[in-house]
Amino acid sequence: MTLDAHTQFHLGLLKQLHTLLSALTDLDHWSAESHSELLEELNGLCSALEQGQFDDWFSGQDVLCKVFNRYPQVAHLIPRDLLWFFGGDCLHFMPDEEIEAFQALDEQRHAAEQAGETFDWGKARQLQLSQDDGQRH
Template sequence: MNYTQFHHHLIQALQTHIVQQPPFTDDTLDELHETFLAKLEQVAQDPYAEEDGMLLGGWVITTIINRYPHITPSVPRDLLWFFGSDCMHFLGDEEVEQFQRLQDQLYEAGDPDTANYETLRNNALKLH
C-alpha cells in the first residue's frame, strides 16, 4: 500500500466509525453536523480535497478534536501528520520526530506513490 492509499484507507475507516457514533446516529441532524458529514464524505472520496485553498482533511480532523471529543481517540495519529497544518499541534514532539524519520525514509526509498509505505511505517515506528 503506498502513502496515499494507506491514508485514504485510514480516512475511510474513520468515516465508517464516525457515522456509527452520536450525534450522527440521531434521526435528525442539525446543520452543523450535516456540514461536517458532507465535508468528511468529500475527504473520504479524495484525501486531497480542498476548499478555499486549504485541505478539507485538516478541517475535518480539527473539527473532530474540537467538537466531538468522544471520537477523538479514534483518529489515527497518522492522519494528524498527513494533513499537517493545525493538526500538527496535536502531535507530541516525539511523534513529530518519528513521522519525520518515516517521511525521510519514504523519500529515500524512491517515489512515495510506489514505495510500500505500510512496511516502511511499521519498521520505522517499530510496529512489527
C-alpha cells in the same frame, strides 16, 4: 488516475474515520445536522482523494481539527497518520516525539522514492510502532 500507495493508505484511514464517526450516537452538544455536515465534508475529502483531485490541504486540516474539537471522546481513535498526512493545524494535536517519528518515516519514504524503490507506509509504520513498544518494555 491511479493513486500512489501513500495516498491510498491515507484514504483507507479516512474511510475508517468516516465509518467511526458515522457510528457515533453520543453527539454531546453538536446537532445531528452539524454531525451530518461534517460527515459530508469527510466524504467529499475522500472523493477528492480517490479522484486524484485533492490539492486543498487546508480542507483536510479543517475537517480533522473539527473532529478533534467536536468529538474529544474518540480523539484517541483517530489515526495519527492522518494528522501527519494533512499537517498544518493538525500537528498541534501531536507531541514533539510523535512528529519526530513521522519525520523519520517521511525521510525513509523520500529516500526510497529517490532510489526508485517502493515504500509501504503501513508496514514501515507498524515496524516503527513495534520498535517503540520494544524500547518501552
